[in-house]
Amino acid sequence: MKRFIAGLASACAATLVIAAPAAQAAPIDPVKALRKQYVPGHGVRFTETARTTVNGKTMANEKSSGxxxxxxxxxxxxxxxxxxRxxxxxxxxxxxxxxxHTYVQGGPYGKDLPEGKKWVRYSDALTGTTMNQPVDVFEPKVLRLLMAKAKSAKGGTYTGQVSYKEIAKAYGSKLSGPVSKIKVAYALGLNxxxxxxxxxxxxxxxFGVLGKTVGVTETRYTGWGSRVSVKAPSESTWVDVKDLEEGGASVPEEIPQSAFDVYAY
Structure with missing residues (x-):
């Protein structure tokens, strides 16, 4: 986003004096602003709403915070x-x-747990984005891509669309097939x-005759730079997913990182 500070014309008595234009302010770089926030012990808070419909029928309408x-x-x-949920x-x-590690509880992750166990532990860490956002604004390369692909910038909000092929390329990977062609429309607001x-x-x-799935997610971020501490649940309260699978318990093998993952793969 670019801001310009222009000189103002002022008049006094019988003489008109025109002030010289001030120096142009440097444009804001969201990527640099983001990286400055990477301070251990600090973080950001968020609230999120996500709605998924299949052929116009609501299949999920979730509210998250964290x-x-x-x-x-x-x-x-x-x-x-x-x-x-x-x-x-x-x-x-x-x-x-x-x-x-990632620890989860509730819903399909709360079935057939050993007595005294409240959490299921997975070996993968989900630290990139929130649960229902298909775009990770905490990855500098992706944030830079969103800024570059924006077709409009009004009032600090950048709007555009980006394909999953382009997102994969930002990570240095290649993606092909139907999923690579899916486009995500976005509106990105900056302070x-x-x-x-x-x-x-x-x-x-x-999916043609099988119907159409639409997902809409809106996330708001507050408290940038506030102190944030996240601790794992007590070891006495969790069980590893591998132990559950060996015991025949019916829990999901993986945790979907976004609502998009549930329907796209």
């Missing part, structure tokens, strides 16, 4: 609570990702410091 903790190179931990939802009621305050995304999966 906090993300930063390290020197990005997000290192997150704590997310989700409400208004449907019985068929794969989103956990609570998710904590820290120390290279005066260049920090993300709002992200609205929408995507559509058209």
């Amino acid at each position: 906090r993300l903790a930063f390290g020197k190179a990005g997000v290192v931990a997150l704590d997310v609570s989700t409400k208004n 449907r019985s068929t939802s794969l989103s956990p009621a609570r998710l904590i990702s820290v120390g290279g 005066g410091k260049g920090l993300v305050t709002r992200l609205r995304t929408s995507w559509t999966l058209d």
